[in-house]
Amino acid sequence: MVEVGDRIIGYSTDTGVRNKGASGGLVTAVLAAALEKGLVEEVVVLKHISEYEAVPIITSDVNEVLASAGSMHTVPVNLAKYAVGKNVAMPGKACDIRGVIEQAKRNEVDIDNAYLIGLNCGGTMYPVQTQEMLINMYEIDPEDVTGENIEKGNLIFRTRSGEEKGISIDELEEAGYGRRESCRYCDVKIPVNADLACGNWGVIGELSGNATFCEVMNEKGVRLLENAIEAGFIEIQPASDKAIAIREKVNNVMLSMSEKWSEKIFTEIPDGERTRYYMEQFADCIDCGACKEVCPACTCGEDSKCTMYHNLEDNYRMSMFHMVRLMHLSDSCIGCGQCTDVCPADIPVTTIFRRFAEKSQKKYNYKAGMTLERPPFLEVMPR
Amino acid sequence: MTENKQWEPKIVAFCCNWCSYGGADTAGMGRFQQPASLRIIRVMCSGRIDPLHVFNAFLEGADAVLVTGCHLGDCHYVNGNYKTQVRYDFMEDMVLELGLEPERLHLSWISASEGEKFANFVREVTEQVRKLGPSPLKPEGVN
Ligand SMILES: Cc1cc2nc3c(=O)[nH]c(=O)nc-3n(C[C@H](O)[C@H](O)[C@H](O)COP(=O)(O)OP(=O)(O)OC[C@H]3O[C@@H](n4cnc5c(N)ncnc54)[C@H](O)[C@@H]3O)c2cc1C
Ligand code: SF4
Ligand code: SF4
Ligand code: SF4
Ligand code: FES
Numbered sequence: 001m002v003e004v005g006d007r008i009i010g011y012s013t014d015t016g017v018r019n020k021g022a023s024g025g026l027v028t029a030v031l032a033a034a035l036e037k038g039l040v041e042e043v044v045v046l047k048h049i050s051e052y053e054a055v056p057i058i059t060s061d062v063n064e065v066l067a068s069a070g071s072m073h074t075v076p077v078n079l080a081k082y083a084v085g086k087n088v089a090m091p092g093k094a095c096d097i098r099g100v101i102e103q104a105k106r107n108e109v110d111i112d113n114a115y116l117i118g119l120n121c122g123g124t125m126y127p128v129q130t131q132e133m134l135i136n137m138y139e140i141d142p143e144d145v146t147g148e149n150i151e152k153g154n155l156i157f158r159t160r161s162g163e164e165k166g167i168s169i170d171e172l173e174e175a176g177y178g179r180r181e182s183c184r185y186c187d188v189k190i191p192v193n194a195d196l197a198c199g200n201w202g203v204i205g206e207l208s209g210n211a212t213f214c215e216v217m218n219e220k221g222v223r224l225l226e227n228a229i230e231a232g233f234i235e236i237q238p239a240s241d242k243a244i245a246i247r248e249k250v251n252n253v254m255l256s257m258s259e260k261w262s263e264k265i266f267t268e269i270p271d272g273e274r275t276r277y278y279m280e281q282f283a284d285c286i287d288c289g290a291c292k293e294v295c296p297a298c299t300c301g302e303d304s305k306c307t308m309y310h311n312l313e314d315n316y317r318m319s320m321f322h323m324v325r326l327m328h329l330s331d332s333c334i335g336c337g338q339c340t341d342v343c344p345a346d347i348p349v350t351t352i353f354r355r356f357a358e359k360s361q362k363k364y365n366y367k368a369g370m371t372l373e374r375p376p377f378l379e380v381m382p383r
Numbered sequence: 384m385t386e387n388k389q390w391e392p393k394i395v396a397f398c399c400n401w402c403s404y405g406g407a408d409t410a411g412m413g414r415f416q417q418p419a420s421l422r423i424i425r426v427m428c429s430g431r432i433d434p435l436h437v438f439n440a441f442l443e444g445a446d447a448v449l450v451t452g453c454h455l456g457d458c459h460y461v462n463g464n465y466k467t468q469v470r471y472d473f474m475e476d477m478v479l480e481l482g483l484e485p486e487r488l489h490l491s492w493i494s495a496s497e498g499e500k501f502a503n504f505v506r507e508v509t510e511q512v513r514k515l516g517p518s519p520l521k522p523e524g525v526n
Contacts, residue, residue: 271482276482305433320438324438359476359480377473379469380465380466380469
């Protein structure tokens with residue numbers, strides 16, 4: 001029987017799913033079993049369009065779930081809002097899960113009825129930029145790529161002819177390619193906030209590449225795994241001490257890499273220059289509201305405090321819309337990068353919001369999206 | 384430094400109906416000199432002051448904003464001012480990160496009888512802000 005805290009290695013019993021899956025198809029099989037056995041009504045997965053593109057779908061069709069196996073490293077979506085108001089099971093990178101938890105705090109998601117299968121995440125990349133990188137850095141035709149993975153700090157692409165080519169992520173990122181900026185300094189690599197934390201770190205020996213390392217984080221995680229075992233969808237075995245140690249080691253390497261990036265990106269802007277800096281950055285804002293719309297930490301509707309100020313006629317020196325959001329997000333921003341991704345004016349929205357959020361969250365010893373703890377801004381009594 | 388003799392800092396004070404507004408009133412009755420540039424906005428309780436009111440005051444041209452209310456324990460709505468304290472801490476951090484000088488935002492608990500305290504508080508802030516000059520967030524064409 002499965003228990004909270006168990007660390008296992010598992011894979012799908014269906015060879016098709018096992019081969020198609022990123023590392024053994026455990027996640028896909030667990031999702032499919034949850035749907036098949038009625039643990040949930042629907043499942044959120046990515047529907048693949050091409051090697052570089054996919055769209056989130058909410059489905060109750062097991063075949064669509066099975067077809068979604070595989071990791072899409074160039075699909076930097078956030079799935080959190082797909083769980084709103086539904087009884088779903090969903091996979092998710094740390095930032096997807098953090099988003100769901102922020103939604104749950106604001107009563108948008110019933111967390112007891114949302115099954116969250118976390119995926120370790122080293123980062124996501126932009127689809128168009130990645131194809132450009134393949135041409136310029138790898139000298140590979142993007143159409144020839146059949147898969148990618150990250151190993152020992154190298155980003156490796158496999159082509160139709162079975163060849164593999166890897167380049168170090170550091171080198172790619174120095175050249176302006178590689179992961180999105182928010183992913184470079186993201187400091188949750190193993191989604192311990194999910195019900196299950198799955199990944200390929202720690203999968204060694206002959207299982208490497210076709211099995212998933214999975215840590216059971218809570219009772220919902222137990223239910224997910226037991227349900228899939230009973231349905232005959234997965235097989236599991238305990239992870240060895242060596243496997244556990246390797247996973248821990250890689251995680252630490254990744255986290256120290258994030259810390260370095262964080263120091264590099266968040267250099268202090270001197271006291272006398274910050275106001276001007278922020279005014280100049282937001283001067284380009286066209287008040288389209290996209291950054292608010294996509295924000296997984298935000299649950300406000302169309303008429304909310306910040307959007308009340310979508311009025312260019314106000315002619316303020318700095319966007320009031322952003323002043324309101326900066327305040328609201330200072331304790332709740334999860335650093336998912338969505339706001340920068342969608343900004344049509346190319347404002348580094350995430351980086352700006354993180355400048356406020358990093359300080360606030362550190363001060364209150366609070367990290368958004370990790371537990372159901374109440375946001376410090378909503379406390380009644382000062383701490 | 385914009386040491387303009389003509390220029391008087393514009394100070395917006397949010398006062399709660401039951402204490403600090405009374406304090407402002409007492410200051411007037413006691414004939415304590417008040418800077419002409421003080422703008423008082425009365426709210427029922429300091430707990431009603433949303434950070435957006437404070438930031439909007441800055442964007443509308445305030446050179447400093449004062450958040451005031453009853454002494455802790457004296458709020459007429461039990462714990463409104465404790466909530467004010469929680470939010471004020473956030474506003475303060477935000478003002479700092481925005482690069483505004485800390486002298487531009489203040490919090491003070493003032494009872495209805497503390498007219499002199501109110502007057503001194505406003506005078507001190509006015510002096511500090513006069514040295515700083517106009518707020519960088521002040522819109523063009525606003526004094
Ligand atoms: C962007 C990304 C980066 C990753 N980085 C690492 C890493 O550095 N180290 C590590 O150990 N593991 C990493 N993983 C996890 C790993 O790739 C596998 O997902 C995990 O081992 C589970 O394998 P599986 O075969 O059981 O999953 P599968 O059965 O293949 O299921 C994968 C599930 O993930 C969903 N999915 C695919 N792409 C995305 C996406 N972009 N966003 C949200 N959901 C998605 C699919 O819909 C599917 O349900 C990453 C995953 C992703 C998506
Ligand atoms: S922000 Fe973090 S969890 Fe989200 S995609 Fe980037 S690295 Fe992964
Ligand atoms: S403010 Fe931006 S980075 Fe922060 S949670 Fe919202 S969308 Fe993500
Ligand atoms: S997405 Fe960009 S342009 Fe649109 S409101 Fe946000 S910051 Fe402004
Ligand atoms: S009534 Fe004065 S602070 Fe609440």
